[in-house]
Amino acid sequence: MNKSDFKFIFIRIISNILIFGAITILYLTYGAWAKDNLLFIATKARGVSYQLSTNSDNPEDPSLLTALKERKPLAISPVNSDFALVIPQIGLSVPVVKNISITDKAKYLEALKFGVAHAKGTVLPGEIGNSYYFSHSSLNFWELGSYATSFNLLNRITPGSDIYVFYQGKQYQYRVLQTEIVKGWDTVPYYREFVKPMLTLQTCSPPGTTINRLLILAELVEQ
Template sequence: MFNLSEEISRIDWKVFARRMLSNVLILGAIFYFLFSFWDVIRQEALYAYWRIRGQVFTVDEVKDVEPPKPSPFAALLGQPTPLKVIPKSTQFGIVIEKIDVNSPIIADVPTSDKRAYLAALQKGVAHAKGTVKPGEVGNSYLFAHTTLDFWNYGPWASVFNLIRKLEKGDRIVIFYKGKRFDYYVKGKEIVSGFNTTPLTRTFDTPYLTLQTCDPPGIAINRLIITAELR
């Protein structure tokens, strides 16, 4: 006959406590990992879904957009209609259609003032003070977060998470003072976090540089995207 009190008396409570603590620590670590990487995982999953589905985002008129090449998955799921993107700001904003980036840009942010640039990055993408404005000859330098602790940095904490997906020829649309400037990706590189060369580069034509952390949330390296105005 089952005797509860007898069974309880047989339990080695020290072993039980150690096992419980181990399980709690393991579950806590898993939860923290998923919570920290949630935005990265979410964006990666959405991007994969868009690519499989053939979803197109565009700042152009939808009727002018060439439909993507059909895929077996798109045939099964139904070819989606291109989605019109309304810029967050036409005074100073960025739209990257391929990865669904749509953000205001904060102008003339000093890169040497941590308090100033962290405050700016809570409002959108930052434009480095001392670099040219869109459409001008030279290097227009933009930087933004790719961070894991999004709860500390607001809604723009992961705005540049997917810029590593950009390839040569992809379009980056910049709006400035009501005008539109279409830049096309020319190159992609990873540099040391202490390397300031991308910021100080000079160009004979209007260029755009995007910078973010690589890998996400770790400032040991910088991912650099360069694009030229057409």
């Protein structure tokens, strides 16, 4: 093997390693988001939906993969009654971590490993004002945690659908009014003031970036 052949083989090997590495990083970063969206589309095509259940002994798995295997409506329950979020339309049931700063990156990244974050300084469920929740729809692989991609399907939520918040043993039902996209640096949604109980969900758009923020605005349904 001459020097020219060795150089050619070396370049080929390095190129393949770089391509494989890039594909791996893309998969780890966006794989969960893509999988959840594909499963959501498939379950809707089969006519499968979720229905809220407060039965803590419910044995059904509220995952989209389970829904793909079924045709009947699946029950979805809150993971706890202390502070949890349930969105039947997208099959989401997650715990909520209370009073998390939106400006302290280290703290909110740590909190998102344990659930969706409730923004510090915003009202609690059922109270008048803006009850604000945020989570990522995709993260770099070194930051991923069990709940870091909880809002993967937030873009699938439509006006008129219901969002349930469970707090200190009580259930609060909110109805979606609108969705909107704002610039990533726009903090106006966080500081919005309301004269009635409102809820805001926030995630990144496009997934894994800080370019824009996808927002879901909902109002409390009279009990």
